[in-house]
Amino acid sequence: MELKKMHRFFSLADFKDEEHFLMEQHRSGWKFLGTGGYTYRFEACQPEEYIYQLDYNDEENDESGYLAIYEDYGWEYIMKLNSFYYFRKKKSEIEEENQIFSDNTSKAECCKKILKRQVILLTTFFTVLLCCFIIPLTNGGANWSSLAFRTVMTIFLCIYVLLFLLHMRNFRKLNQMIAALRNPLEREE
Incomplete structure (x- = not known):
């Protein structure tokens, strides 16, 4: 085999x-x-x-x-x-x-569940960003004179920007899928 x-x-x-x-x-x-x-x-x-x-x-x-x-x-x-x-x-x-789902309503519901998961991940993403980056900067706990701190924070911020862009892409793509699956009568309303 x-x-x-x-x-x-x-x-x-x-x-x-x-x-x-x-x-x-x-x-x-x-x-x-x-x-x-x-x-x-x-x-x-x-x-x-x-x-x-x-x-x-x-x-x-x-x-x-x-x-x-x-x-x-x-x-x-x-x-x-x-x-x-x-x-x-x-x-x-x-x-x-x-097709597992033969109707557009079921397909859209599946996409909405995935979108809900994406929103939860995005909320978690912002919470971690707030706790690890923004709060230390505003509380004076950040030592920007340290090269090691600046390097770690720059890498951390770059990773977060990439993750944020991925989350936003997913959010947009899922919303487009849901919109494409809507009943034509619902679009007119």
């Missing part, structure tokens, strides 16, 4: 890109085994058309019942990572069978 690992980064808002990546790998003869976040593990297989779908579910419900619903519709459960459940099934000729 031949195995391979690939490194990829997908943020919260990139779950559709991640699904497409996994489908392309299966089409190329590499079946998805699992991921720890950035490292994807694959096993060699016959190239086939498989659909991969991710569902975001952060509710503390009966997981076995949740998975049984998908299994009843032919979806194979692969794994769970950070409230994302990974499923796959052989591609069907009937397009509706190739």
Whole structure:
């Protein structure tokens, strides 16, 4: 059995890109085994058309019942990572069978759950920024004459700027997905 690992980064808002990546790998003869976040593990297989779908579910419900619903519709459960459940099934000729959510309302609700998680992460981000950077500066606890302090704080601030930009990108992308899924009648109101 031949195995391979690939490194990829997908943020919260990139779950559709991640699904497409996994489908392309299966089409190329590499079946998805699992991921720890950035490292994807694959096993060699016959190239086939498989659909991969991710569902975001952060509710503390009966997981076995949740998975049984998908299994009843032919979806194979692969794994769970950070409230994302990974499923796959052989591609069907009937397009509706190739989607976990067949209606736009359900798709939009899933995106709203992910957006809520993004808001929580962004709030945490600002709280940490406030505690670690802004408060020491305003309380006089910062020693800007120290080269080590200035270097650490500059690196820290650069990382936070990059994380902030990623959070804002995710926020914008998720809002665009939700807007695209809205019922045309809702858009007119």
